Amino acid sequence: NGHLRWNGTRIFTDIKTGLRRAGEWARQLGRPISSIGVDSWGTDYGLIDGDGELCENPICYRDKRTQSTIGKVFERVSPEEIFNRTGIQFLVFNTLFQLHAHVQAGLPENADRLLLIPDLIHFLLTGKAATEYTNATTTQMVNARSGAWDHELLASLNLPRHLLAEIIPAGTDLGPLKTSVAEEVRLDGVRVVVPATHDTASAVIGAPFEDGFAYISSGTWSLVGVERDSPIINSDVGRRNFTNEGGAFGTVRFLKNVMGLWILESCRNEWQENGIDTDYDSLLAQVSLLEDSRCLIFPADPRFFNPLSMLEALSQHLTETGQRVPTDPAVLTKVILDSLAFRYASVLNSIQSLIGTIHGLHIVGGGSKNDYLNQATANAAGLPVLAGPVEATVTGNVLVQAISGGRFNSLAEGRAHVAGNVRLKKFMPRQTSALEEAFRRYAAIEAPWIEDERERHKVQGFSLCLSGLSGTTGRNKRG
Template sequence: MTETYIAVDIGASSGRLMKSELQANGQLTLEEIHRFKNGFRMKDGHDRWAIHHLINEILIGLEKLKKSGVTKCYIGIDTWAVDYCLIDRSGDLLEEPISYRDTRTESAVQAFTAECSLERLYEKTGIQIQPFNTIFQLFVESQEKLNKAEKLLLIPDYLGYVFTGNAVTEKTNASTMQLLNPDSQDWDEELLSLAGIKKELLSPLTDSGTILGQLKKEQFPTFDLPEATFITVATHDTASAVIGTPGEGDDWAYISSGTWSLLGIETTLFNVSREAFFENYTNEWGAHNTIRFLKNIMGMWLIQEVARMQDYQYTYAELADLAEATPAFQQFIDVNDPSFLNPNNMIEAIQDYCRKTKQRIPESAGELARCIYDNLALCYAIELEKMEQLTGTGKKIDKLHIVGGGSNNLFLNQLTANAAGIVIEAGPGEATAIGNILLQMITTGVFSDLKEARKVIQQSFEISVHEPKKFDKTIINDYKNFLKERTAR
């Protein structure tokens, strides 16, 4: 009997349930069962996630699955990182979780430095300094709320808790909290104290690829649900995306391209050097004792917001076509500038940035899209170069895998191949869901390890190859100089 696996994959703007089965010919099928919107909205003074909406949509998706004839399945959940839910002594949610894009942490990093230097924080955790990291969210959290809480669970762990009644803290996601010590492989007591929480508030750390428990169907009597076993996968969506990347050997890097672009390598060594700290690279924990040494880059969020501000007049494919027909490299922007994190209007934010830096202001949809894609490609190119230098092995990265939704942007893929001078293999677009499912299959014995599981990706999903074409490297140097001047100011 063929087993059915369900990936519940939820990102910042949408979520879906993806059904997968391994066929007799060794190919993996992937079918969308249910898709739903996600997003934060202002409530009680903060940008919050509608967590009850997510729970309801997952139940709707599982009911659809049951109606399609599937009566038994395995389920894994992955979401974004750092945000958390607080649960009271009765097991109820204290309030809807606050989004990492909320403004409450704007001054948290500066306030935290009065207690601990950022360099020491990096040395202790290996995690990049971002104002939305959980440690900074907790640093400004209401002590009254923390005192009322019995448990603190990250978003995917909370969802698993709702469906099974079992509370764990999965390690790949927990590492992004900036509270774990890689030497002890446990919570750092000093940092917990600085964050204002007790260790007892946190559920047991759990490896990805462990059985969480059975779906408590009786808790949801209005839904006709299948029998389901929940598996704690790599619950951080980037960790799942890296599992779903068809890399072989050790000469490849990846970009998990979605709302964020996560550019990195898979390794087994932590890098907490001063150079890595100053370049703001992170050492997130991965499945099977791996490390995701990567750089967070503000990715498709930029074009997503531009599309939204234009009332989705153009599809993303149309925006790429408009960009390709527009003159190249008319503006330099730092895609990671804080002004782009959560502006009221992304178009105005980009135009204001160009105005302040005395550059041509992009006006049309094509000019805005071209500005974004040009600068993303340049950013990817220089970060690949930095990463090679930071790893210090002298080994050149010969191939770049781009996975996730952004891998479907053939224009940006080719632009990146040209700028970086590297062969790009793009796809699969559903790497996160695939990685979620592959880890479920490893857990249930379908595959023996990650290497064997990854082989099925190449034979199951379309991968496009982009060879680098001639590129004026003075543009890269001009972009580097632009960023240096901006940093110096």
């Protein structure tokens, strides 16, 4: 029907297949499974009817339905008020805008409950409808001070509050699998314990942080931020479009979304479709042999969000910024990775201007396997980098379940256990004149985008960066 949708039935079927196989493996090891929990990406949701069935397949956040919605929302509630209430950055795909677009287009008449993707899976597993806190905050519909749904904000936008489920904390035990599910997957006595259901929240929980370190959860998106005990909500934070997403156990993830390895993966898919072999390890080996790149991009250019052709989008961006367009996959890969490293450094510098000095950087997730990007990030940010664990999201998910089950007494104890059982790689910054020159060129490319976004999305004195485009360019000047 013209929308980009997730196949909800297929997702749940595949999850049940995975559970059945996990159970078989666990029985072979003689280690029975005691609990399971689901995390996923944020903002997307499914609607279920009174019989507990999906009304329709969930629409993907990369769908174009919200592009004309933001202005309509701001006509009713100012962006200043939304940010002051929620502390959440303005992204075009936030659930607030998705739901508004859905209401305008017409919700299914039989919709009885709205559940974010991991909560939807938990419901299908247990029959219990609830919304876990960390993912709820990404909707931009939760009050940052109360931790509850902001019913006044929702009423101002005529959004259906009756569809929303109770917000529960990470670590909540929802009880056992439904009998029908337990029999199908052959898992008896297994309970569903809600983890930090936003995948980045789980990744941050699973990272064995050192004091004073920032983090990057590196994957399709890169989430660059710090862990705090309380949100930071003021006009400067709002102007820079940072966000205060909920974390498990009373923490706050103060961060910015950065377009991550999505750009490179999209290029690799196109190269492969064109018959060009782009084995990841071989590609990075070639990149490491290249001289300093003369071309750079601004990774947060909105045209990179979901283009028909990423290669064409990159070509347009490079041409418009007066640069040649490389055709060699290794050269273009270097352009992307170097630019990401400089973007990370720019965001980290902004964070330091808001909260104080950062002493190091912890990179977790699939992107932490990319040694070239890790070293480039250390160089650009002027900070030591610790990389790993790769499966930080899985680690954090299981850690919350273990704490809930009494295996650990606290998050600190759990993280100490992780630190003693994972091997991290360290990357020290290398200073060169070529790096300084490249960063100056990147800053010149980034600056017009930031200023343009601030002007184009200025509403009632509040500078909006709808694609997370703000940041202060410049390297960390420590030492």
